[in-house]
Amino acid sequence: MPPVPFIASLLAFFSAVPAQALAETIATCGSSSGWSFYPDIDASTGKPTGWVEDGISSGGIALVRQGDDFDIIIRDTFGMISAVAEGGSVTVLDMHGRAIDVLVAYPQGAKELYTFDMAAKRVFWSQHKVGIALDKVAAFVADCN
Numbered sequence: 297m298p299p300v301p302f303i304a305s306l307l308a309f310f311s312a313v314p315a316q317a318l319a320e321t322i323a324t325c326g327s328s329s330g331w332s333f334y335p336d337i338d339a340s341t342g343k344p345t346g347w348v349e350d351g352i353s354s355g356g357i358a359l360v361r362q363g364d365d366f367d368i369i370i371r372d373t374f375g376m377i378s379a380v381a382e383g384g385s386v387t388v389l390d391m392h393g394r395a396i397d398v399l400v401a402y403p404q405g406a407k408e409l410y411t412f413d414m415a416a417k418r419v420f421w422s423q424h425k426v427g428i429a430l431d432k433v434a435a436f437v438a439d440c441n
Contacts, residue, residue, distance in 0.1 A: 319362040321358055323441075324356065325438040330436030331349060357419055368398065383402060383403045384400045385401045396414065398410040398412070404428050405427055406425045407425075409421060418439055421436050
């Protein structure tokens with residue numbers, strides 16, 4: 297279950313939006329855990345950085361819809377951001393049975409793929425950031441309500 301502060305933050309975020317623009321929250325998820333792969337070379341050892349345990353322990357993810365448009369809201373240690381507000385293109389790839397698949401493509405080249413499993417109340421998501429600051433490919437999971 298997502299932490300209460302995330303839900304409160306999400307409600308505060310949407311309360312600042314004019315009534316005609318209110319969004320429907322499809323899923324709210326809590327902290328994410330997983331693994332990231334960093335293919336870069338460690339300057340001190342000369343070895344690939346490789347796999348590291350990763351996650352967003354005090355974060356959260358929400359899938360929201362406003363009319364026909366979708367957005368991913370993420371809260372991490374830096375605060376709360378909207379994928380759309382960050383310039384991301386949010387595309388629902390598929391809604392099938394119990395799952396919703398969403399792709400976020402950012403103008404800088406980063407990609408995120410989310411699969412919201414509505415029956416299991418989980419989101420499985422991955423990031424692909426290559427050629428952007430520090431190369432990283434990651435896979436995470438978080439519980440949802």
